Amino acid sequence: MKQHIDTAPIWDSYRQDCECPLCLLYAKVESGNVDYFLGESVMEPSQRVEVNQKGFCARHFKLMYDAGNRLGLALMTHTYMKETIKSLRENAQRARDAAAAEAVKPIFKRLGSQKGAGMSEIVGELRKVEDTCLLCDRIRDNMERYMYTILYMYKHEAEFPKLFEQSKGMCLHHYAQALEMAPKHLSGDALKRFVDTLTDIEIKNFDRLEGEIEWFTNKFDYRNQDKPWGNSRDAVKRSVNKLSHQVVDED
Ligand SMILES: [Zn+2]
Ligand SMILES: [Zn+2]
Known part of the structure; x- marks a missing residue:
């Protein structure tokens, strides 16, 4: 039986600027x-x-x-x-x-x-x-369904891989879930491309966030008092959520 795949919520969240x-x-x-x-x-x-x-x-x-x-x-x-x-x-x-x-x-x-x-x-x-x-059980089922949809879209929707590549990766929790589910629903070249891309953007964005939270700590040095915050003002919240999972609720 072909199941209905609801891709709209995935498009919506991937179009937003977020850590995961x-x-x-x-x-x-x-x-x-x-x-x-x-x-x-x-x-x-x-x-x-x-x-x-x-x-x-x-x-x-x-x-x-x-x-x-x-x-x-x-x-x-x-x-x-x-x-x-x-x-x-x-x-x-x-x-x-x-x-x-x-x-x-x-x-x-x-x-x-x-x-x-x-x-x-x-x-x-x-x-x-x-x-x-x-x-927790219900949410886990729903999230597995969404992760499956992402994998499906990566393979079947022509525009999605580009959007995926421009994202900031995922939090550690969802990154692990993606790596766990990818080989179950993708194979061959698509599997390789998905994991290669995801691990690249994951490391790139963890590095970026590490720089942002470092600047947050440096701002407490009086010599940096007048320097701009850049993206670091909410870096603690984003870092905590990136390393774990929904610890601090989004505003
Ligand atoms: Zn619960
Ligand atoms: Zn996440």
């Missing part, structure tokens, strides 16, 4: 999903079931909290909390049992990493609950 066009797309996908989960999804029983199973990570709970729709968030959080209490109850006896077994262990079985080992299974399960996030 994928991060621009990410911001849109993320805010769209936050709106959806606070709005329509609250009325969708199947969505609620998924929320109850996976919950949200700290970043996405905070984004939903900051979005201000307290009733939508309250409805969702209430049922997710009920589900969480159910699994807490199920795990409670196992936590007590593990601690009781640990308490009677002879000292030689509680050396180094053995200490508390009996509790690690239950701790691992709780961490998993904390770490899983339905929004």
Whole structure:
């Protein structure tokens, strides 16, 4: 089955001057999903079931909290909390049992990493609950789709490779994702050209940004006080986002 390929959002973000066009797309996908989960999804029983199973990570709970729709968030959080209490109850006896077994262990079985080992299974399960996030899952699917579309466009849209080459590369996170997905969807000459071009622009633009953040630090020297900022005024934000991924939100 031929899938519909929506190239318009890719054209839009590649036409903007930015450090990572994928991060621009990410911001849109993320805010769209936050709106959806606070709005329509609250009325969708199947969505609620998924929320109850996976919950949200700290970043996405905070984004939903900051979005201000307290009733939508309250409805969702209430049922997710009920589900969480159910699994807490199920795990409670196992936590007590593990601690009781640990308490009677002879000292030689509680050396180094053995200490508390009996509790690690239950701790691992709780961490998993904390770490899983339905929004992260959705966004990851959407972003994979966009990355696939970029690879498709690189091969099939005559004007796209030129625009791609003029971009400032990607953040480290999306660069790794691009290198991971490229050999799955491109082959032969197209694969080689894509990776060659991307690595070239990546290094070129990391070098440029390194110069910009260096000038930012040099501006604190009184001798440079009156010299122009150039592109360095927001170099810290751009560098942080380039090295990681959407740490500081775009203005
Ligand atoms: Zn990015
Ligand atoms: Zn998340």
